[in-house]
Amino acid sequence: MSSSKVARIGALVTAALLGATAVLAGSAQAFSASSKQQVLTYLSSITGSSIVAGQHNKEPASSPAQYSQIVKNVTGQRPGLWGGDLMFNPADVANRQRVIDQAKTEWANGSLVALTWHVCPPTQGSSCSFDGGVKSRITNTQFDQVIADGTALNTAWKRRLDEAVPYLQQLKDAGVPVLFRPLHEMNETWNWWGGYGAKSAKLYQITHDYLVAKGLSNLIWVWNVQDNPAGGWSTYYPGSSYVDVVSLDAWYKSYPSSGDYQQIQSIAGSKPIAIAEMGKVPDAALLSSQPRWSYFMIWSEQLQGSNTNAQIQATYFSSRVLSQGEISLPGGGGTTSLTGAITGLGGKCVDAQASGTTDGTAVQLYTCATGVAQTWTVNAPAGTGTVVNPSSGKCLDVTGQGTAEGAKVQLWTCNGSGAQQWTYDGSAGTFRNPASGKCLDATGQSSVDGTRLQIWTCNGQSNQRWTPPAA
Secondary structure (H helix, E strand, O other): OOHHHHHHHHHHHHHHHOOOOOOOOOOOOOOOOOOHHHHHHHHHHHOOOOEEEEEEOOOOOOOOOHHHHHHHHHHOOOEOEEEEEOOOOHHHHOOHHHHHHHHHHHHHOOOEEEEEOOOOOOOOOOOOOOEOOOEOOOOHHHHHHHOOOOOHHHHHHHHHHHHHHHHHHHHHHOOOOEEEEOOOOOOOOOOOOOOOOHHHHHHHHHHHHHHHHOOOOOEEEEEEEEOOOOOOHHHHOOOHHHOOEEEEEEOOOOOOOHHHHHHHHHHHOOOOEEEEEEOOOOOHHHHHHOOOEEEEEEOOOHHHHOOOHHHHHHHHOOOOEEEOOOOOOOOOOOOOOEEEOOEOHHHOEEEEHHHOOOOOOEEEEEOOOOOHHHOEEEOOOOOEEOEEEOOOOEEEEEHHHOOOOOOEEEEEEOOOOHHHOEEEEOOOOEEEEOOOOEEEEEHHHOOOOOOEEEEEOOOOOHHHOOEOOOO
16 A cells, blocks of 8 residues: 555544544645646556546536545545536536536646536537437437438537537647547447447547547547447447547446456457446455456446445555545656658558658658658557658648548648548558548559558558558
8 A cells, every 4th residue: 555545544534533524635746738648658557456546527517526525525535537527408518617627627636537428419409408318319310310421410410529629629728638438338228329339339430530630639539338238349349549448337237247347358458448437436356356447437426325435435545546646647748759661562661752841742652761751750659640751840641631532642731630630550550530531541552652642441451551660
């Protein structure tokens, strides 16, 4: 047990003996502006040894830390992970700024930040009731239209996402990475977005790509299912390049079963896993038998509705459980950039034509050689970021911010647009442009010197496989 935790427990006991309220100042380690990769690196680093304690704070938006405060009152510690919601009913939608302000405060005080969104369907307005709104069904035809680019309902969904962008942008500007869990429990049918299998996953992909194209590089994408006995959760998985954390909600049973634990791990691979919602605080047996969970989140009123104060204290006082002030993020900005050659079809290299450095310089395949034309810096190689040619200082860019098949790739002044964002999927070897959903592609499956690079529907073929610079 850490010395800081021992000290806090001792202080709590002293306060109790003196009849004082169990609210202690603590010694929180404040977080500075950080990247999503720092948080992901941290979650990976504690996997198997520690778990971050989380507490969700549901409506009203006017009291965005009410349940975290209960944790503090009971244990003398604040949760290491604060959870909030962008909400749905009119009063709370109008008060979203309070939620964002609380997120900034929690981060500044040394807690990680998570947001979910009980979002209203695109067939309704910006706010709605829970029953008949969030908790409702749309028709199969309507759902097909939501995920079909260019339809009225697809456009309505993107306008709905636009409503969240200014709030998420505030957190990016403040250097706050967000464990963002959209379209949660998508294997359930209580919500309008769930139960459609691969089509629910497609909606997640659309949501991801749209918000990434808006430049929200601070979002840590948390994919989520509920522990229903039907299984088959991988049917809903949108793919590894869309997901940073794989999570489970434990509601059919108090704790994930060993089978649940194994199923989540099989989907996640090397990604961090988490229990994104649960009612019972994890006990020592669960923490010991399922040590790979990186965090847990207790659902609002279930904190005291399903647990005694003694049980809450036992969990928070565990040497494995991390509270506010016990989380140390890695330094150095967290984003590891890789610089060197990018190789593709036929062993040829990604090349700036004629070593050009001006806007509009064509990007092509060419026989590998040392030199500035084939040197690239891949930012956020484990996430989404830019690919920059250091000689020119310009970014790998889709011409005209195009999204159509065959849109050519060029050099252009870095501007933060979606045309310059690339997600590298190590397992598939692809560079995917989230704004279009398409992959970097050697035209015509050719490796002849001078073959132009373009974007094309991701298809797993060899002309879309790339090897980034070595670490």
